Amino acid sequence: MQRGGKNVQPGDIARARQLGATDVEIHDTVLIAAAFCMYNRYVDGLATWAPSEPDAYREPAARLAREGYVESTRRSAVTASGAAT
Amino acid sequence: MAHIKVPEGLPGIRGLFAFRPQTAKPMSELAEVLLHQPGTLTPGERELIATYVSSRNDCYYCQNAHGAIAAHHLDGNEETVREVKRDFEHAAVSDKLKALLAIAGKVQQGGKNVQSEDVERARREGATDLEIHDTVLIAAAFCMFNRYVDGLATWTPTDLNGFRQRAAKVARDGYLAALAGYVSGAGSEHADG
Numbered sequence: 001m002q003r004g005g006k007n008v009q010p011g012d013i014a015r016a017r018q019l020g021a022t023d024v025e026i027h028d029t030v031l032i033a034a035a036f037c038m039y040n041r042y043v044d045g046l047a048t049w050a051p052s053e054p055d056a057y058r059e060p061a062a063r064l065a066r067e068g069y070v071e072s073t074r075r076s077a078v079t080a081s082g083a084a085t
Numbered sequence: 086m087a088h089i090k091v092p093e094g095l096p097g098i099r100g101l102f103a104f105r106p107q108t109a110k111p112m113s114e115l116a117e118v119l120l121h122q123p124g125t126l127t128p129g130e131r132e133l134i135a136t137y138v139s140s141r142n143d144c145y146y147c148q149n150a151h152g153a154i155a156a157h158h159l160d161g162n163e164e165t166v167r168e169v170k171r172d173f174e175h176a177a178v179s180d181k182l183k184a185l186l187a188i189a190g191k192v193q194q195g196g197k198n199v200q201s202e203d204v205e206r207a208r209r210e211g212a213t214d215l216e217i218h219d220t221v222l223i224a225a226a227f228c229m230f231n232r233y234v235d236g237l238a239t240w241t242p243t244d245l246n247g248f249r250q251r252a253a254k255v256a257r258d259g260y261l262a263a264l265a266g267y268v269s270g271a272g273s274e275h276a277d278g
Binding site for chain 1: 088089090101104105108142143144188191192193195196197199217218221222224225226228229230231232233234235236237238
């Protein structure tokens with residue numbers, strides 16, 4: 001998937017099914033992989049700043065895991081607009 | 086036949102959107118903002134970027150669907166769409182759009198391929214930060230849409246007239262209205278497994 005959608009073969013799907021994967025699980029796996037081909041290019045294509053210390057990711061990770069992505073993004077957008085004014 | 090059981094008769098991404106309305110809605114909202122809502126790049130220019138990236142990713146459905154929408158926005162000029170896919174540096178488009186297409190092509194290969202010179206060229210041709218941002222995100226988003234469509238082996242019609250008819254509707258009404266036409270309650274239902 002990461003290299004291109006056409007690389008997914010019927011054999012890959014059959015294997016996932018044999019191991020109990022549902023159609024929704026297969027769908028979501030493909031879409032998660034595809035979405036991260038977008039997010040990765042977005043972040044690197046605009047050469048964004050990224051902290052190098054692993055510690056910097058632990059606190060945001062805990063918040064994201066607890067609150068989910070929409071609430072966490074809403075909160076940081078509010079903080080950012082507060083900082084800008 | 087698609088790898089998963091999607092509703093019959095809906096080609097490409099539309100079958101997938103009908104299969105999973107919860108993800109169809111945010112994906113269509115993204116397309117609406119990037120390609121349809123008013124912006125300083127024309128919808129035709131933005132659809133050309135989407136078409137070019139889809140062509141580089143060899144996604145038959147996306148390059149024909151968005152190529153037809155681009156042509157519709159360009160008063161039916163399919164030749165410009167073909168030129169952009171073949172060799173955009175010599176296509177009948179503005180120097181600014183050529184610089185943005187060059188950035189889009191780098192993003193398609195991987196985000197780190199975008200060099201400062203690519204961005205400087207776009208700025209020199211008059212591109213704003215927002216236009217550069219949106220170009221990168223359109224290119225990145227089509228690396229998602231293309232993989233989504235091909236990764237699940239969706240059905241694609243070969244009759245280009247079907248793409249032209251659909252394009253006129255999408256170009257006029259936008260992506261959210263297009264989705265509402267065949268997926269009811271997108272975003273408010275639960276997956277039935």
